[in-house]
Amino acid sequence: MxxxxxxxxxxxxxxxxxxxxxxxxxxxxxxxxxxxxxxxxxxxxxxxxxxxxxxxxxxxxxxxxxxxxxxxxxxxxxxxxxxxxxxxxxxxxxxxxxxxxxxxxxxxxxxxxxxxxxxxxxxxxxxxxxxxxxxxxxxxxxxxxxxxxxxxxxxxxxxxxxxxxxxxxxxxxxxxxxxxxxxxxxxxxxxxxxxxxxxxxxxxxxxxxxxxxxxxxxxxxxxTNKVLAKNPSKMIRSVDPQDTDSYEDGYKKWIVLAQYEYAKKHKGLALDPADEKAAIAAFPIAGPAGYLKKTRGPAIFAKKAGLLSNLSILDQNLALLIQDNRYEIPNDKGVLDNRISDSSVMAHHEIMSFPRLPGADREGLTIFAQFVGHPTEKAASGKGTKWTRKKAKGVFRATHWAPDPPHGMDPWKFLTYFFVPLSVGxxxxxxxxxxxxxxxxxxxxxxxxxxxxxxxxxxxxxxxxxxxxxxxxxxxxxxxxxxxxxxxxxxxxxxxxxxxxxxxxxxxxxxxxxxxxxxxxxxxxxxxxxxxxxxxxxxxxxxxxxxxxxxxxxxxxxxxxxxxxxxxxxxxxxVFTLGVWCFSGFSSLFPLILASLYWKRLTKLGAYAAILAAAGSWIYMFADANYAANANYTVFGVMPVATMITLTTIAMIVVSLITPPPSKETLEKFFPAEK
Amino acid sequence: MNKRCGKCIIIGLVCLLIVLHHDIWNWDNKDPVFGFMPVALAWHAGISIGASLVWYLATRIAWPTFDDDEPTSSMTSEDA
Structure with missing residues (x-):
């Protein structure tokens, strides 16, 4: 309060x-x-x-x-x-x-x-x-x-x-x-x-x-030392080998979890209660509300016991997509998305090309319903306070979804970000x-x-x-x-x-x-x-x-x-992604304001061409990036703004040069002889 | 120093800042500066300070001259 x-x-x-x-x-x-x-x-x-x-x-x-x-x-x-x-x-x-x-x-x-x-x-x-x-x-x-x-x-x-x-x-x-x-x-x-x-x-x-x-x-x-120890890639603009190893290890474990959850839900797999209890007890990390123990322990047991080996390639791919909340099996099984391979296990980047289903993390509210309540109220276990709904969804995401692959900054993308602040003009x-x-x-x-x-x-x-x-x-x-x-x-x-x-x-x-x-x-x-x-x-x-x-x-x-x-x-x-798109739109018009102040040969039709090129390229790319939902969208490997500015500049120069120049009065008004 | 020369110096310094901004040589360096600041951050904070100094110089040697006393018009040419 x-x-x-x-x-x-x-x-x-x-x-x-x-x-x-x-x-x-x-x-x-x-x-x-x-x-x-x-x-x-x-x-x-x-x-x-x-x-x-x-x-x-x-x-x-x-x-x-x-x-x-x-x-x-x-x-x-x-x-x-x-x-x-x-x-x-x-x-x-x-x-x-x-x-x-x-x-x-x-x-x-x-x-x-x-x-x-x-x-x-x-x-x-x-x-x-x-x-x-x-x-x-x-x-x-x-x-x-x-x-x-x-x-x-x-x-x-x-x-x-x-x-x-x-x-x-x-x-x-x-x-x-x-x-x-x-x-x-x-x-x-x-x-x-x-x-x-x-x-x-x-x-x-x-x-x-x-x-x-x-x-x-x-x-x-x-x-800073904690970051160097746990997430060293966050200190640099490339990927630290420690993060690559950690991600690969985490992703392998996540695949086992995904296959186990899929087999349970869609293939009728059920562990013997005694085995399940022993598997849960054997898993070393409890996680929030013991959720990691409950899910990861049985998954590892099932893998070791060979209970997941009969999953087809298609099943394995569906398991990954469903676990990461990127796909739901339609009621009619015959019409699966044709991007889902039945001949090779999909790589993580292929899985990530499927956008996450909106609001998928709301499932956390059901799974952790007993822990959610007023954040100042004592938890039933006596330890700490009740969870917020945001925390329930956060725990779901952290324990359910695949780890993010570490990625560095592409030097070309970094260079072309330079065009974004031109929006100020x-x-x-x-x-x-x-x-x-x-x-x-x-x-x-x-x-x-x-x-x-x-x-x-x-x-x-x-x-x-x-x-x-x-x-x-x-x-x-x-x-x-x-x-x-x-x-x-x-x-x-x-x-x-x-x-x-x-x-x-x-x-x-x-x-x-x-x-x-x-x-x-x-x-x-x-x-x-x-x-x-x-x-x-x-x-x-x-x-x-x-x-x-x-x-x-x-x-x-x-x-x-x-x-x-x-x-x-x-x-x-x-916020950052949306901001970059907005700034890119303004930046794409930067050549127009610059030329109107410093290039006498800029013509009316050249300006129209520039505005249309800027608006057309921005609308096309914004839609192509799924209206800012794809945060890592690039064009030719660089920031879209670089292409927008290039197209605007070319259109403006070419059309200006082939159309009649501005009147003498206008030129005298905006480009007076220096005193 | 004449204004043209001043403008050339500022253009040169801005180009230098842009080149220094693309610090590809720091891409993998994770040794913190002053024990806590990532190099990727410290270098670019330095670029910000450098930019400020360059723009200070610009106001001294390349600032355009305007007649601030020109009367303010309340009409655009099209209104006229």
Missing amino acids: TQLIIISIYLALLLGLGFFSSKLFRGTSKDYMLASHSIGPFMLLMSLFGTTMTAFALVGSTGESFKEGAGVYGLLASSSGIIHSLCFFVLGVKLWSLGKKHGYTTQIQFFRDRLESDRIGILLFPILVGLIIPYLLIGVMASGTVINSITEGAFTTAFAQYDYGVPPWLASLVICLVVLIYVFFGGMRGTAIANTAQTIVFMILGLITFVIVSDKLGGLEES MFPHLFQHWLTAKSAASFKLAVVAHPIFIMIVWVPCVLLGVWMTSATDPISGAPIIAAHFPPNAVLPAAVKALTGPLMAGLLTAGILAAIMSSLDSQFLCVGTMFTTDIVSHYAGKNRFTDKQLITIARVFIVLIVALTYLFSLFEPRR
Whole structure:
């Protein structure tokens, strides 16, 4: 309950900040959308940084390094330090100058002018809004997951199916409403003030929590030594032979378990009760609730006694797929999936090419029903407390599914990740933030400090994710985070397990600060784009009063947030994977913004070709990757964004060169002779 | 130093950062730096610090000049 109280106080303070900033609001749409170009260096740094660091940076980086190891920092953080500042320097300052000179508020206004095309706005508007939605989704989803994990057990009887914590759907809804309220009251100025405050909050609380957590784990060196001993591949970007041996051993044992469970269920195998009892007693590791003893012991006995030797190749393959919850035998046995071989035992990577059945881990709730209850209630055995539903599902996954094969980072994939941070050049909400700057010199602090700020946030998160692969409970010796744990929940679970309720509550406020400091800018931006690029543009600038325009912006924001919220109720994806797809879409349009500022020969039709190539390739690859469900999707062995950018660039250059150049007036306007 | 020369230096340093970022030589190195930091993390934290220094230099020797006092227009050209 302490955590819930702290979160509630923090959200109330944020609303108070919104009311305070509304007092500074000058009542014009320009002030609402651009804070009247009044933001100085410090607030510009904090709002740009707060906007780019979202759930992706905290929840996503911790979860991803838990899965992939320490190399995650190099994948996106250090490259972002170079590329983000490059974008601020090369694009931001120049766009600010043009925006101030010609009165732009949105990217589409700039593109319409530069490309001498009114209809380019109609093409770009749905693409930009469409790409913002998954970005919003990351924050909305993550806030629900974090609040639910941290508040487990806060209620005595309510929300049992959510482990007596705040349900994710309710938590996400509250976060959306709080952000909507302070954005509505304060506009861009309120957003910049809130971003600055929240960025300070999440950086300070993040560092304090890191110190406390590392101390609880036995110190910096001790935490790392555990990883070196148990999961050395998480320290490097290749595979350590120790992990390969451990995986091969674990996979062989898992095959025996899979065959035994299959033979029991589908071939009528039943051990003699005395043999079964002896086999269970002989297995050395009890596991949670003695489950390992009960399942692995009899499986080994059956294997040694030759009771599994009569399984056909097809049966063996079906056993693996079913045990890993990737396949169910249809009622009509004659129509088995034709990818299931009946002539050779399928390799693990072939098994993994079948996606896991959604919600398969719910079986854990049935198997461990007697252990599940209120997380503060004493367990029937007298040892510890009752399990949460999440734990029951987690134990099921860890004991039922095949071990993950260790895998390194492909150097080409690592190299092409460099294209992902280019997305910053095309983020509409960042464009809007750039235009709030008081002067070109205001950008200097953001350009210089941004890489260091990224380091301050990402290094502790990545270290924590790596440590959690091997951290054990000091009392029970059990892993704090089990195998196959949902990556989005690693950070809140670690904080909850290793800190007291007060710190857990404070850090959650910090995580929410990071999430909300991105959501607010995005909310404001979609509203601004709609009123500026669609409503004012087509209805005429004087058709609506400033007050009416602000109301229209608010209505559109509510519609987009409602749509995003609905999406968040469906099956969750890995925050990191979804983020990379969203950023890839924006990155694929990077050649367009760069060329429009630095290449005189860019033409209207060249721009159309670039946008269509970017949108077409993104949609095709996103669908091919099963809508982000395939987290390891590549094209020609490299990140899909590399192919998208290549196609966009080729289309833009070729079509521009074969179509008439822009008019002399446009060239003089955007490429004036240097003084 | 003229601005063109400054820009060339910054372009060169950014290219150097990009090359150093692809630290293939650290791929298998699991010896922790300072006893706790994975090399894969420590090296790239160094890249972040290097990037900050390069961008600081950029603000000193390659910063574009703008006339901050230009009047702010409230209309786009198409409105006009």
